[in-house]
Amino acid sequence: MERPLSAVWAASRAGVRRRRLQTVSIGVVVALSTATLLFGFGLLAASNSLFDDAFARARGAQATAAFDAAEVSAARVAATARAAGVTAAAGPFQTAVLRQARASAGMPGPGQDLRVAGRADPGGPVDRLTITSGRWVRGPGEIVLHGRPGGALRVGGTLSSPGLPELTIVGFAISVTGSADGWVAPAQIGALRPDGLQMLYRFARAGDSPQVQRSLAEATAGLPVTGNESYVTVRQAFQERFNQLIPFITVFGALAMAVSAIIIGTVVSGAVVAGFRHIGVLKALGFTPAQVTAVYLVMVMTPALAGCAAGVAAGHLMADAMAENMARGFELPSAWGATLLLDAAAGGCVVVLVALAALGPALRAGRLPAVQAISAGAVSRRGRGRGPQRWLARTRLPAPVALGLGLPVARPARTALVLTALGLGVTAATLGLGLHQTVSKIMTADPEGHTSVTVGAAPFGPTRPDLSERQVFTLLREQPGTAHVMSYDLLKVRGAGLPDGLTAETYNGDYRPFLGDNLIRGRWFTGPGEVVPSESLLRLHHLRVGDTLTLRAEDGAPARVRIVGSFAQPDPNRLMLDARNFPDSEGAAGLRRPISVIVTPGTAPADYAARINALLSGDGMSAKVTEPETGGAVVFHGLFLLLSLIICTAAGLGVLNGVLLNAQERSRDLGVLKAVGMTPRQVALMMVTSMAALGAVGAALGIPLGVAVHHAVVDLTGRLTAGGMAASWIHVYDWWLLALPACAGLLIAVLGSWPPAGRAAATRTATVLRGE
C-alpha cells in the first residue's frame, strides 16, 4: 500500500497548501489548545506538589522553635538536636529584632520590624536557603533579606534601624518556611542586641500537626519554648488558597479542550461539505473510501501536528513562567512548571482529540456515495426553506437584505455549521468571562480584601500596649482619613450539640463594610444574638438559617445566637459573629485584638499608616498597610485572563473560518445574482446581511447557553467542594459582560464575511461563473 499512499499524500498536500485559511485555523486552534492544556496540567501538577517539592528540596524545617536567650543557654538548646526523634537539626541561631527598620535611601513610609538570625551558612542539614539575588553574608556590616528585591530594598542598598549599626544589603534569599526575615553573619548578630535563640528541626514523625507538636515537645523536653512554628501551617495556607481554585482550573482546561474539539470538528465538517465535488472526483479517479478518509485526515493532521508542536513549546514556556510566578507569589524558593512527561501527555491528548474530531467528518467523506458527490456541482439541490424565502421576498425589505436573510435558510447544513461555530464561540466567551469574574470575586472575598491598614500590638514589642480597644477606636476615628474601624479576632468556642474545636471569628466596631461578599445564604449578622456559620458547618450538622445555637467561650457565659446566614468556607468549624456576644473575653487587659481600618477614598494607606505609627508607637503599637494577598491573587488573575483569551481566540478563529468558508462557497450563487442584474454593492450587502443574521442568532443562542453553563458549573463546584459558593459568585453577569461576547460574535460574523463579500462583489461575473 505504499505507492497508493503517495497519491493520498499528493492529494492532501495540495489541499493543505491551497486551503490556507482552514490549514492556518486548525494549526492555531490546536496550538492554543495544546498550550492551554499543558498550562493546566502544569498548574495542577504544581498545586499538588509545588510546596512539597520545594520543601523537600530545601530540606525545610518541620518545626521552628524560638527560645528566650535570657533563660536558656545555647548549649542546652544545641543539645536538643541529639534528642530521640530528631533526624536533623540546625542552630541554635541567635536572633534579634530590628525595630522600625527601613531602607536608608528609601522613600518615606512605615518602617518594618524584622526578625533576623545570625547564620554562617545558607546550606546545612535543615532549611537550605535559596539565594535569589546577590550573595550570602561574608562578615559584619552585611545582611541578606528574605524574599526578592523590591522597591527601595535592593542589593547594594542599606538598612537602618534606630540605635543599631547600618547594614548593607548584599543579597536576598528564601527559606521555604520563612524561618527569618533576614540573616546576618554570626559575628554581626551580637551588635544587634540578640534576645532569642532559634532552632530548626526535622523529625522522624511529622505527618500532621499533632505529630509535629509531639515530636517538638519530646525534643525540647523541659526547655521553655517561647514560640514555635510548624510547616503544616505553612503548607495548609498554601493549599487552601489553591484548592478553592482547582475546580476552576479543571473546568477551564476541559472547556478549552471541548472548544477546540468542536471547532476542529466543524472546520473539518466544513471542509467536507465544501469539498463534495472534490470527494466525488477522487472517487471517480479510483480513490477507495479508506483513501478518501485518509486524504481528509492527513489534510487536518498535518497542520494539527505542526500546531501541536508549537503549542507544546509555548505551553512549556508559559507553564515555567507561571510556576516561577507562583513561587514568587507563595514565597517559595523555586519551582518548575512543565516536565517532559506533561509535554507528552498534553501533546498526545490534543493529537488524539483532533484525530477523533476529524475522524467523523473524514469517515463521512469516505462513505459519501460517489455519484451523489460527483453530481453535487451539476445537479440542483432540492429547494429547501422556500417558505421563509418567499415570505421574505414579499416583505418591504430591500431585495438584497431579504435575499441575504433567506440564504441561511436555503442551505441548512452549511448554515448549521457556521451557527454551531458562532454559538459555541459566544458560549465559550460568555462562560470564560463569567468564570474569570467568579474567580476574581473569590480571590477578594475575605474581610482582608477590604482592609487598607491594620493596627495592632507591635509584633516584637517589649510590652503589651495598655490602651484598650475602645480607646484605640476613639483615637483612630478622630484621625482624618479614617472611614471604618473594626477589630477582628479568633476565639475558641464550644457549641451545644456541636463538636469541640469551633473557631469563631469575632468582630467588633464598624464591621459591616469589611464583611466580604462570600455570603451564601441569608444575610450578615448585624449585632449580638446573630451568627453566620460556614456553609460547610451548616451542611455537616444539617442546620438551617433560623436555627438557634448556644455558644460558650472558654470560661464565659453562654450566648444564644440565631443563624441568619452562611458564608463560603471549607472549614466546617467556623463561625462569624459579633464580639459582643462574648463580653468577658473582649479586650480585658489592654489591646489584644488586631484592628482593621478602611481609609476614606483619596487617602493613601501608606501615609495613613505612617501617621498612625507616629501617633501610637509610644504605646507599643504599629500600623501596617495590608498587602494584597501574596498567595497569588495577581498570578491567578493573569492566569485566568490568559485562559479566557486563549479560549476566545480559538472560538473566534473557528467562527471566522466557518464564515469565510460559507461566504466563499456562495461566490457562485453571487455570480448568478450579478448576472441577473444585482450591483456589486447589493451583492456585498446581501452577503454581510446573511452573516450578520447568523451572528445575531449565534449570540442569541450562545449567551443564554454560556450563562446557564456558567451557573451550572459554579453551582456544581459549590456543591462538590465543602466551602460552597456565594450567591454573588454565581450571579456575576452585568449587562456589559453579556454585551461583550454578543458584540464579538456579531462583529466576527460581519468582519469575516466582509472580505469574501467584497471579493465576490468585485470579481467579474464571468470569472465567478466559470470558476469551478
Place this chain on the structure above:
Amino acid sequence: MDEHADTVVRLASVHKTYGDVVALGGVTLRIRRGEAVAVMGPSGSGKSTLLNMVAGLDRPTCGSVVVDGEDLTGMGESALARFRRRRIGMVFQFFNLLDDLPALENVALAGRLVGMPPRKARARALELLDRLGIADRQGAYPAVLSGGERQRVGVARALMNRPALLLADEPTGALDSRTGDQVVDLLLDLNRTGQTLLLVTHDERLATRCATRLVEFTDGRIVRETEPNRSRPWSVR
C-alpha cells in the same frame, strides 16, 4: 478471438430505480473492444445513470454489470475503486479537475494511484499532455485554463492508466462548437488507435461523426441501435 476476450462491457437486464423514478428499466448491452458507442436520448432518460453503472460509481437495483471480465455486481466499495483506477477513464462535462493541483499533477495523480513512482507518473503525464497539445500549460492551475484546455487535461487524466474503457458524459457540453469539435477529433483519434469508447451526448452530429454504434435511450430503455459508420474497418476487429 473468443467472444469473452472481445467483450469489454456486458450489461444484462440492468434496472435502476430511485424511489419511484425508474432511471434504467432493463438495459442489455454489449460493447466489444475497439468500439466507439454513443448513447443518445432526451434529458432524464437514464444516460448518465448507465455510465455510472459501467464506471462502478453506482450499483444496479437488479441485473448484472460485467466490465473487462470483472463482475461489478458483487464488489465492495474499495474493490470498485481499485477496479476503476485501472480499467476506467472518465471524462466529464464540467471537467472535474482538482482545483488544488496544477494540470500536470492532476494527470499524474491518477498514475500515483496505481503505484507509479512520482517521477515516472509525471513523465507519462507530460507525454500525454504533449500528445494532446497542451504540454506548455502543464504548470497552470485549472482556474486559469480555458474550457478546451481543461477538457484536454481531463482526457489526459482519463488516459493515464491505459484504461480498457474510456467513458465520457457530454464531454463537449460545456464547450463552444469549435473547441467541442477539437475534443471530438481527439476522441476519434483515440478510438482509431484502439481505445474503446462509451460516450453520452445530446449532439447527433457529434455522435454520427465519431461513433461506430449509436444507442438511443428513452425512459431508461434502449429503443434503437444503429451502426452509422459500419464501413469503418477498425470498428470490428
